[in-house]
Structure formats: C-alpha cells, structure tokens
Amino acid sequence: MKTIGYYKSCSLNASSNDYARSLEMCFSRLGTQLVPIEDWNCCGASSAHATNELLGLALPARNLALAEQQGLNPLLVPCSACYTRMLTAADKIRKSDALTAEINEIIAPLRYMGTVQVRNILEILWTEVGADAILRARKHDLGGMKVLCYYGCYLTRTPGVASFDNREDPRSMERLLQMIGAEPLDWPYKTDCCGAGFSLIDAPVSVQLCEKMYDMALELGAEAIVATCPLCQTNLDVNQDKLRKEKSAPYKIPVFYLTDLIGLSGGADFGNKLWRKRFIDPRELLSRYALA
Amino acid sequence: MKEETPQEGPALEPKRGLAEEIMAEHGEDVYRCYQCLKCSAGCPMTFAMDYPPSQVMRMIQLGQEEDLLASKTIWVCVTCNTCSIRCPNDIDIALVIDSLRQKALRKGRHPAKENVALFHKYFLDNVKKRGRTFEGELLARYQLKTGQAFENAGLGLRMFLKGRLGVLPESVSNKKAFREIYRRVEERGGKK
Numbered sequence A: 001m002k003t004i005g006y007y008k009s010c011s012l013n014a015s016s017n018d019y020a021r022s023l024e025m026c027f028s029r030l031g032t033q034l035v036p037i038e039d040w041n042c043c044g045a046s047s048a049h050a051t052n053e054l055l056g057l058a059l060p061a062r063n064l065a066l067a068e069q070q071g072l073n074p075l076l077v078p079c080s081a082c083y084t085r086m087l088t089a090a091d092k093i094r095k096s097d098a099l100t101a102e103i104n105e106i107i108a109p110l111r112y113m114g115t116v117q118v119r120n121i122l123e124i125l126w127t128e129v130g131a132d133a134i135l136r137a138r139k140h141d142l143g144g145m146k147v148l149c150y151y152g153c154y155l156t157r158t159p160g161v162a163s164f165d166n167r168e169d170p171r172s173m174e175r176l177l178q179m180i181g182a183e184p185l186d187w188p189y190k191t192d193c194c195g196a197g198f199s200l201i202d203a204p205v206s207v208q209l210c211e212k213m214y215d216m217a218l219e220l221g222a223e224a225i226v227a228t229c230p231l232c233q234t235n236l237d238v239n240q241d242k243l244r245k246e247k248s249a250p251y252k253i254p255v256f257y258l259t260d261l262i263g264l265s266g267g268a269d270f271g272n273k274l275w276r277k278r279f280i281d282p283r284e285l286l287s288r289y290a291l292a
Numbered sequence B: 001m002k003e004e005t006p007q008e009g010p011a012l013e014p015k016r017g018l019a020e021e022i023m024a025e026h027g028e029d030v031y032r033c034y035q036c037l038k039c040s041a042g043c044p045m046t047f048a049m050d051y052p053p054s055q056v057m058r059m060i061q062l063g064q065e066e067d068l069l070a071s072k073t074i075w076v077c078v079t080c081n082t083c084s085i086r087c088p089n090d091i092d093i094a095l096v097i098d099s100l101r102q103k104a105l106r107k108g109r110h111p112a113k114e115n116v117a118l119f120h121k122y123f124l125d126n127v128k129k130r131g132r133t134f135e136g137e138l139l140a141r142y143q144l145k146t147g148q149a150f151e152n153a154g155l156g157l158r159m160f161l162k163g164r165l166g167v168l169p170e171s172v173s174n175k176k177a178f179r180e181i182y183r184r185v186e187e188r189g190g191k192k
C-alpha cells in the first residue's frame, strides 16, 4: 500500500478526531495509508503568528524538520489553518539562508534543510492519490446529492505562494464530487471566512459570518455543505445548531468532510460513532441516498 | 549682488518611520498603497473595526503609530488573507496587520480587544506546557477569566457537551527540549 505522511495536528487529535477517522478510512479505501509525523507539535495557528512572528515560524519548522527526518515528503496538512502556517514557514525558510540559519538555531538539535513540500487535501487527492484511484474505488454513487463546496480562506489564500487552484473561484473540490455522483451547486461564498478560531474567542462574530451562507444554501436547495478543514466544518456545523436553538432558525444542513463523501462512495463504513460527533446529524440525508 | 554660499547644514538623516520599519522587518512596502479600497471592500470584519485595512495603510504612511497600536482593527482582523491576495500592489496587508499587533504587544500597549489578546496568550501558554494544545484546559481558563456566561459560551461549551473535548492532555516526547524553542524565541524578542 502506498503511504503518505501527514501532520495530524491538535484538532484532528482531539475535538475533531472524527476528521482523522474519516481521512484515514477514506484513504485506505483509495489504497493509501496515512502516516502521521512522529512526535509532532502544535504549529501555533493562529495565535503564534498573530502575536510573535518568530514563534509563528519556529513551531511549524519543528514539524517540518521531523517530517524531513522521517522521510514524509510531500506532507499532507489537513487542517487549513495549520496548512497555511506550515506552507508559509516552509516557503519563507526556503527563500532565506539567514532565516534558515536562525530557525535551525532555535529548533536545535533538530535541523531543517528546507525540502518538505507542504500540501493540502485537495492537492494530495489530485496529484498523489490520483483521480483514477477515486474512480476505481467507487462502490456507491451519490445519486445527484446537491452539495455546496466550501473552501474557506486558506486552501487558496496563502500570500506569496502560488495557489494550486484559482484563488477566488476554485473548482477542484467540485470536480472530485462530480466523479462520485454528487451534484455540486455554484454559490458565491465558497471562499468566504467562517471566523476560524474566533468561534472560540468571540462566538457571535463567527455566527454572523456563517448565517448568510445558510440562507444562501437554503435558497439554492442545497442538501449538504462539504468542507475540508476541522475549523470550517465545526463552525459551519455548530453555528447552525446555535441559531436553531437560540433563534429557532430553520437551518439543518449537514456539513461533511470531503473525505466522508469520497469514503462513502468507496464503501467505507463509518458507523454511527462518527456521525454522532456532528451537530447537524447527517444520517437522515444519508439514508435517503442509501448511504447509511 | 553677493552670491550666497551654500551653508553646511546638518546631514539629512533618512527618515525611519513606521512604514520604513515595516519595510525593513517584513519587506512590505506600504507606500505602494494608492487607496483603491479593494482590501476594505472584501474584508469580512470591517463591521467590527475602527479603521478598515485601506485606512490602516494610509495611517502607516502618515506614521500614526499610536492610534494604530490602540485600534480595535489589529485585534479583530482574522487573518483571512482576502485583502492580501487582492491588493493590486501586492502588499501583504494581513502580514502588516500581524506586525502591528506584535508591536503593540512588544510595547506593552493596552489591547483594544482584551479578550482576543488574552486568548492568544492562553493558547501559547498552553502549547508551551506540553507542545500540544489541551483544548479543555485552554477553554476552561479562557471562559473563567473572561466570565463568558454559560448560555453565551461559544464553541467550547458545545464541544464539551458533545463529548468532543478530550479529558487527558497529550504532549511531545521531550517537553523540556520543546520549551527551549520558546526560550530561544523570547531571547530574540520574537523578531526575525
């Protein structure tokens, strides 16, 4: 079986461990085993770069050095917030000898040579796993399920680094979902911000940012939203629950990870344990499509 | 008519204001901003800001440092990078705002949004302890300190009720060695 290295990160290790399970099961259906970086640390997103420039580079650099040492290259970073910090650090270090030297003094005895290619989930699916593996693994068709792809901020917006897809109107997630029989709808909010960590600091900000997305989803008749980041998924999910309870809002749109749907198409049996972690329970929708 | 001989004046010192500092430290040339307002038009957080990003750029050009360090803007910017990728003059505005926030902390300025500054501090303290975040502890500390009423509590409480906050912390294998990273960063004042 092919292996790909990945940065498991704090949220996938704890509050969003349902994503880690979804990822690992989905990838094993596609014939790829995910290997976490051993002894990884928190990359500091988003507090380190916000308050201390050097710490915001040094924390990702320790992970990059470990990945390099363990031969995990390219490296999948599933959380978008971690992805942009790891990518920024890798890029800045690669472009400056002075910074490389300074960072290596800070993370010593570890040493980073600057070789690791930081990749997000969409890049890995397209270029490492391959679309053909997704097609070959298909056991179930998504039956035209109407979905909205949500990329959020960081998949396509890391300043100074070329984006793998169009920054303002990416299509790579839609293409993958079409392959497994879903019907992605066009919408204007695919790269809007969900508030990221602000849902922990100041919840109403995140609720306000998400509310318009739900209204649009209802207007378009979408049945689900698909995300790739644990912060995006959680915010889009929990804020509906909050608005339902507090304002009797009508929102009840399941928010999947991309790997949930590709995994289901490949015949992965996630079981109720996974779906119970979600605030908007997707099981009713899934059973309508004979997927659960 | 007597010809004026040019006077020997004091040598002209190159001006080193806020914009020049940002240029030297981060390579971002804020003077390139010509106020097209594209950054502010796309910013999702202007509703909570006192100065939209375009105005921040102008204020930096004019050297209005203290107003900026005391602003709400630097604390409510979520670093979504929308402004940075849209700027026709290729200014990484989000990075410039990061640099102002960092400067406000270094200079000990009172943060206009105390809760945000507190969260960042608690988050980084939490990581320093074990190398990984322990969400339960972080959120408990933050909510106790900010006194967020339970019915108002955000994600943290909901995650807790859903059984998604782990009860046991995890850590890197060598915590002492990990803390060296923090120490060395502090030694350098947090700047490149």
Ligand code: SF4
Residues within 6 Å of the ligand: B032, B033, B034, B035, B036, B037, B038, B039, B040, B053, B054, B057, B086, B087, B088, B089, B090, B091, B093
């Ligand atoms: S987008 Fe760039 S040039 Fe336009 S106002 Fe903003 S910073 Fe200035």
Ligand code: SF4
Residues within 6 Å of the ligand: B039, B042, B043, B044, B045, B046, B053, B076, B077, B078, B079, B080, B081, B082, B083, B084, B093, B094, B097
């Ligand atoms: S990075 Fe900050 S200033 Fe720029 S668009 Fe996002 S929230 Fe607004």
